[in-house]
Amino acid sequence: MKKLKISFCTVCMNRLEYLRKTLPKNIEDNLGYRNIEFLLLNYNSKDNLDDWVNSEMKEYLDSGILKYYKTVKPKYFLMSHSKNVIAKKANGDIICNVDADNFIGDGFAFHINKAFQNNPNIVLVVDKEKGSKDCFGRICIWRDDFLKIKGYDESMKGYGFEDFDLRNRLSFLGRKEVFIRNKRFLNALEHDDFSRLENEPNFDLVRGIYYQHINHYSSYLLYLFQDFTFYFGKLVAYELKNTQSVDNIFQEYYKNHQNSLLENPIWNVEKSKWETGEYIFFSNGIKLIFEDREEHLYRLKNDKLTSQKNKNSNFIKCNDSGDWNKLIMFFSQINNCIKMIKNKNENKIIVNDSYGEVELVT
Numbered sequence: 001m002k003k004l005k006i007s008f009c010t011v012c013m014n015r016l017e018y019l020r021k022t023l024p025k026n027i028e029d030n031l032g033y034r035n036i037e038f039l040l041l042n043y044n045s046k047d048n049l050d051d052w053v054n055s056e057m058k059e060y061l062d063s064g065i066l067k068y069y070k071t072v073k074p075k076y077f078l079m080s081h082s083k084n085v086i087a088k089k090a091n092g093d094i095i096c097n098v099d100a101d102n103f104i105g106d107g108f109a110f111h112i113n114k115a116f117q118n119n120p121n122i123v124l125v126v127d128k129e130k131g132s133k134d135c136f137g138r139i140c141i142w143r144d145d146f147l148k149i150k151g152y153d154e155s156m157k158g159y160g161f162e163d164f165d166l167r168n169r170l171s172f173l174g175r176k177e178v179f180i181r182n183k184r185f186l187n188a189l190e191h192d193d194f195s196r197l198e199n200e201p202n203f204d205l206v207r208g209i210y211y212q213h214i215n216h217y218s219s220y221l222l223y224l225f226q227d228f229t230f231y232f233g234k235l236v237a238y239e240l241k242n243t244q245s246v247d248n249i250f251q252e253y254y255k256n257h258q259n260s261l262l263e264n265p266i267w268n269v270e271k272s273k274w275e276t277g278e279y280i281f282f283s284n285g286i287k288l289i290f291e292d293r294e295e296h297l298y299r300l301k302n303d304k305l306t307s308q309k310n311k312n313s314n315f316i317k318c319n320d321s322g323d324w325n326k327l328i329m330f331f332s333q334i335n336n337c338i339k340m341i342k343n344k345n346e347n348k349i350i351v352n353d354s355y356g357e358v359e360l361v362t
Contacts, residue, residue, distance in 0.1 A: 001117055003035040006109050007092030007143070011082040013043040013074070013199045015100040016052055018189055026104045027060055033109035041086040042070035043077060071358045077199035080152035080162045084356030087146055096124075096140040097163075104138075105185035112140050115178055123170045126186065127179040134188035137163050138180065145173060150352045156339055158332025159200055165340040165351075172349045194325055202332050209327050210305055210315035218270075222288075222305075222315055223331060230279045230288060231331070234270040272338045 008026065012019055019040075027038055038060070042049050053061070053068050060066035069089060074082070087095050094116060098104055115124050124140035126132070149169050156162045167177065180186060197203045205226050212220040214234075223231040277290040285299045285308075298305040303317035318324050343351055 005092040007090035008038045009086045011041045013077040016047040018101045029106040030109040043082045076201040084151035088356040099137045101189040103187040122178045123175045151355045153351045156336040160333045161336035161340045209318040212315045231274040233274045
């Protein structure tokens, strides 16, 4: 059987602790295939990635198995952009995206080759219903297809759904999804959500988060950003909205669903749209200046915002670090999800004018 050339592409910003364990193992487990290349993009890492690659990975650099690229431009980690940068450097027939925390497994290159030889009209992916979410970024795609659709949607600045959006747009090309079933190929290092978020823009740029519980299926959320802009929205669990289960009278039931925002995607922003605008601090409160409706004043006391128009409308400030991380993750994911749904509803194949543009250093 002919061996198609396969390019394994990985991007890294401050993830050297993962790469030390995964990258050498991934290369060693697939050297037998021979017609492969591993591409690594240093996306402005601050963790001595250069030193490690040039010393510990020198053998693979010298042989050409590993190709190393670096940019010092990005301040924050942007998943779609970084993946586009490295994929455009690939020379293989097939591009396979591999997250820095993923083990691809012994013989994965042979598995990819067989799948694409058996049916060229495919994209090789992880089953989103049964597969590990840590491996959802594993997508194997014809390089020509990647170039044709102009890569990942770079308007997605948060975490997640850029991979599902890519899969949707490939389906509009007529590509059929084939799932990676063998668990040998689907292992990843475990880590918490803080490590997923710490290099992303939302984690740094959100100044404060306030929430107001409405009922068992909805809450208001207010995100204040460092640049004095805000996002205001009604969070709705549509699966709970029409149920009259007695479980809903218990606050614990609501809280459990709130804590599983990421694991169970039952939540959405009402009408899939945030209200936005600018805010101003004054002596004892905040003024929200909405783009599409009249401004609103809130009194601020003891981390509680009280509406000047409705004294029963109180927003509580999120001060718990665990809840903060969950709400940052939700904000990042839901905005990407909204864009993914919009692209799908509009049957978009190409979403970028240009993509993967960045200055690389040698």
